[in-house]
Amino acid sequence: MIIRDRAISLRCAGVLGIPVDRCSPEEFKLFLGRAVAGSRTQRVVTLNPEIALAARRHSRFGNLVRTADLIPADGIGIALALWWSGQGRIHRLTGNDILPILCAYAQREKLPVAFLLRTDGLTTPDVLRAELKRRWPDLKAAIGSVDIVSTPDDALCRAVNDHQPAFLVMNVGGIAQEEWICRNADRFPSTRVVVGLGGAIDYLCGTVQSPPAVVRRFGFEWLWRLIRQPWRARRIVDAVIVFPSVVILERLRKIHIPRLAIRFRLS
16 A cells, blocks of 8 residues: 555565555554545555566556555565565465455445456355355345456446445456456446455355465465365466565675675775
8 A cells, every 4th residue: 555544554665566565454454444434446456476476577567566555465475575675574464364354344334345256266156145144144245257358247337336335356366356456446436445355255165175274374375275276386386486586586686786796896
């Protein structure tokens, strides 16, 4: 978030040119409250190594990420990169953290939430509706499906807008999710926070088994996903090999090359 209220978030210098917000669960609740009281839609991007690398490779996507209103550290790789670059420890705020916070807040404040699921996703609207009813029985939720490569049709937009959601949640995942949100968020004018949470809805509904608490605690969700979903191997290689390598090289370039240049001039 561009710092408008330092009580909510403190923006770090960031990773690979992407700023990162220090945002605890309590600070995220404050962010929701301020957003609801505001007059515009605020975009949340949960930063992981995949998104950070894509932002570095593609300038247009990088601008899209950097202009988000809140950029919490999702992946353990982001948190470690910040620590290694001398920016201190940071609290991770993952999609699995955000989703229950947002739903509980919306139920308490009687604010409608719209969920947009991918048409070919693992979780169906009926499954999500049943799980939301079980966990948050008084939550006002509208659920629809979208084709990530297409513009949402007018019927879907009308159905969502009739619900007047304060929050819009997507579970498409990856780069396509953030691009879809930027292209279409203005078609849902009542929303005050829009966020893509990737697989968090699948975990919530049990359509994908959640990693055990000890796995989450030590940041080995990537290993759990590799074991459970081996087709994700290429994305995981990016996260655990390519991303750290790029971060290390970038750090060395900033620290050691200037020092070597100074020594060369003095010799």
